[in-house]
Structures are given as structure tokens and as C-alpha cells.
Amino acid sequence: MAQGETFDLVIVGCGAAGLSAAVSFAEAEQKEGRSPRIAVLEAAPQDERGGATRWTTAGLRGTIKDGLDPFWVGLAAQLSKGLADADICSTLERETRDSLTFLTDHGVELIEHRSPIAATMQGMISLPNGGGHAIVENLARCFEATGMGSIYYETEAVRLTLSDAGRVAGVVVRGPDGLLKTLHAPSVILACGGFEGNAEMLTQYVGPKACDLRLIAPGIKYNRGAGIRMAMDIGAGTAGQFDGIHAEAVDSRTDRADAVIYGCPYGILVNAEGQRFFDEGRDTMDATFELIGYEIWRNQNQAAFFIGDRHVHDHPHLLALFDTDQPPIEADTIEELALQLGIEPDALVATIDSYNGAVQPGEFDPARLDGKCTVGIEPPKSNWAYPLDRAPFFAYPLTTAITFTYGGIKTDTQGRVLTGTGTPIPGLYAAGEIAGLFYHEYPAATSVLRAITFGRIAGAGISRSRANA
Numbered sequence: 001m002a003q004g005e006t007f008d009l010v011i012v013g014c015g016a017a018g019l020s021a022a023v024s025f026a027e028a029e030q031k032e033g034r035s036p037r038i039a040v041l042e043a044a045p046q047d048e049r050g051g052a053t054r055w056t057t058a059g060l061r062g063t064i065k066d067g068l069d070p071f072w073v074g075l076a077a078q079l080s081k082g083l084a085d086a087d088i089c090s091t092l093e094r095e096t097r098d099s100l101t102f103l104t105d106h107g108v109e110l111i112e113h114r115s116p117i118a119a120t121m122q123g124m125i126s127l128p129n130g131g132g133h134a135i136v137e138n139l140a141r142c143f144e145a146t147g148m149g150s151i152y153y154e155t156e157a158v159r160l161t162l163s164d165a166g167r168v169a170g171v172v173v174r175g176p177d178g179l180l181k182t183l184h185a186p187s188v189i190l191a192c193g194g195f196e197g198n199a200e201m202l203t204q205y206v207g208p209k210a211c212d213l214r215l216i217a218p219g220i221k222y223n224r225g226a227g228i229r230m231a232m233d234i235g236a237g238t239a240g241q242f243d244g245i246h247a248e249a250v251d252s253r254t255d256r257a258d259a260v261i262y263g264c265p266y267g268i269l270v271n272a273e274g275q276r277f278f279d280e281g282r283d284t285m286d287a288t289f290e291l292i293g294y295e296i297w298r299n300q301n302q303a304a305f306f307i308g309d310r311h312v313h314d315h316p317h318l319l320a321l322f323d324t325d326q327p328p329i330e331a332d333t334i335e336e337l338a339l340q341l342g343i344e345p346d347a348l349v350a351t352i353d354s355y356n357g358a359v360q361p362g363e364f365d366p367a368r369l370d371g372k373c374t375v376g377i378e379p380p381k382s383n384w385a386y387p388l389d390r391a392p393f394f395a396y397p398l399t400t401a402i403t404f405t406y407g408g409i410k411t412d413t414q415g416r417v418l419t420g421t422g423t424p425i426p427g428l429y430a431a432g433e434i435a436g437l438f439y440h441e442y443p444a445a446t447s448v449l450r451a452i453t454f455g456r457i458a459g460a461g462i463s464r465s466r467a468n469a
């Protein structure tokens, strides 16, 4: 890459959104018989490429046959209290089949999966075989096979350039030599994620204690909010909740990516003092995992413990919900368990005695909100309450990790970046996590789908506008 080089399209970011855009643009151009020059910029070295996408299991909330979970658009409106852009949500719904087909057409095998536990997700989801890593590797291979461009590693976009008329005219980048270069391009797609990797922006927007949040995967450290800042510098509007994040409780003993303890509803949670602090059964796993993460981070000093017993082993599929590479901490008595966890034994015994005494009769059924609850304790447990009385007892130590940020750039359904008053900024597009959408709570398993969908739409749309120019 040389100073002053000219491309037809520069894409900032090499995750699901950037690579979907690159492949869609290149293939649309191929159909038109054109041979454009495309640059995909990746801040990471090649062996770490792919941002958050590289590290995710990539649960995709729909199937090729059925499309998006039909409840999702309503759920997104309900959780955001009407703030999530309804047109963007219905575009995602309309495009889901095509986005999933796009993946299979480009070498990603999708495995259909139905949650064996109660979930807000009503139907089947699709899981890429090999997770998000398979998405990155297959789309990068397909893009490179077109011969229309390259991925430039350790190359960070720093700012956008404008023509005299105010159209986006390119990007200033910092390469591995530390020097700045200007790349010229009539169209730029920002697909460089949120600001979860930037402690300063997290503190500015998310607030106190943001520095205590662990990153859920190493690759998200490259998502430092550069694209959001660059777009805002030239007048882009924003969307999504800037103090909102998706966060989850992970096993505090491991650095493995995505070591999420999803099983929290099927036991109890206690803090370092051995006290319960959350209604673990208040709703389904995917409706509470984020809220549990917030609580441990904000109010429990980033340390808590999941505790369960043999009841969990009676339902072997629940064991897969403890997605860590570390074994559970086990003991035959609550006192022994407490000592291993560093909790005062009398305190933990008192908590569990009081909890066990409050459990009501009924059938424990993880597949539905079973109503098997406690009475007379605070906080209550509203579902899946069973007495912890069958050894061995087991525990996982928990801390909260950030997955992504909600606040981002305002876009329309074509992926065009809009000013705060809704005017498209000529030549500028954004797709994926950088485009703000969510408020209050994350309607799960749609981030990767959204990245692929609006990456595809932006790439194909730019090609169409070149044909019409």
C-alpha cells in the first residue's frame, strides 16, 4: 500500500460485516464485468484477524427455511422500549434467509439447533460449524479469490478525508511502520466494531467501574471505537444506548474466550460474603444472562459464585451450559465447598439452609418456566428452585466480561451513515456492531446476523450505485 493510492472501495474492518461487504461488492462488480480495487483494513495482525467475529460461537437466530425468529422484531421493540429503529429490525427480518444462504454459498456449514432449555428464542437457531472463525476464514478466502483486492494487516484507520464538496474521499491510515498514509476512495464502509476495547471511551460513555470489565475474547481489544469517532468527527449521528453494553458472567479462572457460565438459572448465585443477590430463576437464561453480568460487575465487586448439586447432573444436557475449560470446584459438604471458595462457611451454610427451607414442591423442569419457586426469602427464586441437598456440591467462580457496546453510528436500512438529522453523508457507510441499534437489553443471537446482513446490503448497494452513476 503506497501513500496516495486510489481504491474504488475501502472497508475498515475484517469481521463478519467487513468481509460480507467485501465479498458482496466484489461479486456484484464481477457480474457487471467490472474489476474494481478494494482495500480491507485490519488493525490486527493476520493471525488475529476477524475481530469479535473470530471468537464467537455465532448463534444466528433463525434458519434458512424459517428465517428470523418471528418473535425477535417484537422483542427488540419491547426490550428497547420502542427506541430500536423499527425499519432496521424489519430489514434484518426480511434479509435473514438471504444472509444465511450467503454464508452457506460461501463455504460456511450451518447446523440447526433447538435450545433444550427454556429460552426467549422460540424456534431453531443456526450455528456455523467452526463458529465465527469459520465465517472469517471462508469469507476472506472468497474475497481473495476474486482477485479484486487485499486485506491490509496491522493497518489502522485514523480519520476520514472529505472532498471540497463534503463527500467522503478516503481514509488516513497508520500502517505497521507507524507512518500515516492517505488512501483515496469514493466510498468507505466502516465495519470496525464498537468501543469495547477502549477503556477511555468505556469510562466516558459507560461510566464508573468500566475499567473493571474483562474482555470476553482477546480479539475485541482492536475495537477501540475509531470508526465511531471518525464518523462523528464529520457529522455522523448516533444510535443505540451509549452507556449500554452486552456483558456476561464468565469463569474467573480462565482467559479462554467465551467461557460463559450460562447455567446460572439452574442453581443459586452467592457473592463473596456467601449471600444471594439475584432471583436466578426470574426468567429464561437468555433473558437474564446479561442482567446477572451487570449485577456482578456493578454491585458485587466483580466476584460471585454459581452453586449447584446432583440435581443438575440428573439433566446431563445442562452440563454443556458451563462453557469453561476449568473443572467445577466440588465438595461433599457445603462447609468444605465454602472453604474452597474462600467464603465464611457459617455464612454459606446459613444462606443455603434458608434457601432450602423456602423451596416449594413441584417438578424441576429446565425446559420451561416451571414455576418451582421459593417463598419467604429475599431475593426469591421464581423458577427452577430445588433444595441444594444432594452431594457432591459444585461451584464456578464468576466475574463479568464485556462482549460489545450498544452505542454506535446512525445508519439507514441501506447501511448509509446519516447525520443526526437524518441526511445521508455521501460516500460513507457503516455495518455491524459499529451501527448503533440496541437499548436497555440485547435481544440475543442477532449481532453476527446483523453484521452479515448490513455488510451485504452496503457492499451490493455501492456496486448498484456505481452501475447507475
Ligand SMILES: Cc1cc2nc3c(=O)[nH]c(=O)nc-3n(C[C@H](O)[C@H](O)[C@H](O)COP(=O)(O)OP(=O)(O)OC[C@H]3O[C@@H](n4cnc5c(N)ncnc54)[C@H](O)[C@@H]3O)c2cc1C
Residues within 6 Å of the ligand: 012, 013, 014, 015, 016, 017, 018, 041, 042, 043, 044, 049, 050, 051, 052, 053, 054, 055, 056, 057, 058, 059, 060, 132, 155, 156, 157, 158, 191, 192, 193, 194, 216, 217, 220, 222, 223, 224, 225, 226, 227, 257, 258, 403, 404, 431, 432, 433, 434, 444, 445, 446, 447, 448, 449, 451
Ligand atoms: C466471545 C463472543 C461471543 C459472542 N457470541 C455471539 C453470538 O453467539 N451471536 C451473535 O450474534 N453475536 C455474538 N457475539 C457478538 C458478535 O460476535 C459481534 O457483534 C459481531 O461479530 C460483530 O461483527 P463486526 O464485523 O461488526 O465486528 P468485528 O467482528 O469485531 O470486526 C471488527 C473489525 O474491525 C477491525 N478494526 C477495529 N478498529 C479498526 C481500525 N481503526 N482500523 C482497521 N481495522 C479496525 C477489528 O480488528 C476487526 O477486524 C459474540 C462476541 C464475542 C466476542
